[in-house]
Amino acid sequence: MDFQITMTGFVALYVFMLAAFAGWVIIGHVPAILHTPLMSGSNFVHGIVVVGGLFALLNASTVLEQAIGFVAVLLGAGNAAGGFAVTQRMLAMFQTSDAKPKRHRSHAHARAHHPRKA
């Protein structure tokens, strides 16, 4: 059994079409409040290009190919790692009033009442 994937002509076009449709539908549901994390999140997803870079570099047989392959992996890894880091940081910041750590609440409370205590 061969697990080598070959996709040519119309099969590739079908994959492209379905993926594009999926992307359109998935993103259509994201509220405006999350547009910045969404942009950096989708930016992270195309960081998968690093896998293609690794394939190219591992199959390089000349110095030129090695050099360009190295750049491909370097840039692709930067895209993936950076995209993940900023997206995760941003999304961790979104909190509701209820789920907020108590520290924040009591903080505000104490400040508001502080003058009376004084």
Added chain:
Amino acid sequence: MLTMLPQLIIGIADLAAAFLFMYGLQRMSSPATAPSGILVAGIGMAAAVLASFLYVFSVSAAAKPHLVVNLSLALVALTLGGGLAWWSGKKVAMTAMPQMVALYNGMGGGAAGAIAAVELFGGKAHGATQLGVTLLGALIGAVSLSGSLIAWAKLQGVIKKPLRVKGQQAVNATVMAATLAVGGCVLYAALTGAPLVIATSTWIAIFFGCALLFGVLMTLPIGGADMPVVISIYNSLTGLAVGLEGFVLQNPALMIAGMVVGAAGLLLTLLMAKAMNRSVANVVFTNFGDAPKQKQGAIKGSLRPIEASDAGIAMRYASKVIIVPGYGLAAAQGQQKLYEFVKLLQAAKVDVKFAIHPVAGRMPGQMDVLLAEAGVPYDLIFQLEDINDDFAAADVALVIGANDVVNPAARTDKASPIYGMPILNADQAKQVYVVKRGEGKGYAGIQNALFYGDNCNMVYGDAQAVLVKMIEAVRGLGLAAAA
């Protein structure tokens, strides 16, 4: 059978990655599930990258002798690129997020272009379809790389002014035509195997040079205010380039991920352009910042300044306050102080909400992130269409560092460059306070009739300093009451 194992594992890992990317993006549709969404996508990425090292078992005969060197190079590149980007991503300020996203996006485009370069220089792509797709991916990736770098430079303030010369469109069109022509030469030479006048590798190099130049020329004339739309376009283009190179490498994970992002980026671009009431073509081919040269109707009335402390106290005794933050707030690093002030108002039983315009900040949704960073819970944050009807019932609208997004001229003045743009109806509140550094104009460079309205008072000063005064004034009230 055993020799097939690496291929099987790679196949499964890539399949899982493609699924996890889509599932992760889908979970990003709500702030509650979004953090797990990016984590899910991250697991998919890690799995795909780890599995791709199994390529060592199936490298071509020509590459076998270089395997150790290639493997070492791969590890160095992964560590270096991933490490540096991770470190910069963890420490970048939230206000600098747009240029950071532009930079990472450019890297993705560059990677796609580089993969195409390996295929082309190595003569690995065969047949008209594969060659054509490789060239197209190379073109899009290279444009995305150089264009994103220019976008980064503009947002970072390295390039201060949009560069526009007469006949720019003609120059751009010529460069594009030249790129396509050179691409045709590469295609011809590679298909026939006969070098066309100069060596095929020289043609390939010229092709990449032209594509990079086009990205620069296309982005230089676009004003800083339009950069978010431009970044979104390049994000979409990078996705497309990655998808096309995925086809060349026969890797469905790349094809799917790239095309999902390509479509998502396109939708996001259209949404943004719609929020600005402009077409994408209008953003790319005209310059917003320079546009308002025409005379506008003079605005009658005068600006009435008020002390920050008085405005603060008035809000303390209001029952409903809507805050309209703009980039000026973030530029003054005033988000923390603003939320501190809001908490004081809330403690005094004032109903406080935030109203966010779709293009507030330097990229869509950036203001939401900046407020979230300051600890503002997202259930206090409302988008334009959800809150615009509330302004009429509000006692106070507090406009901080925002200008064009509350300019009533967008509704009434057909001569105004922002005519037709949806705005926040801050002018309908009983009282409007506008916190501004001075009497200057907004990003669009136009007068704002809101400031001259009978219900409006100006609070001049740095947003952070003004908020400190407001906080002190309201605290002072509590002190007086206790005494």
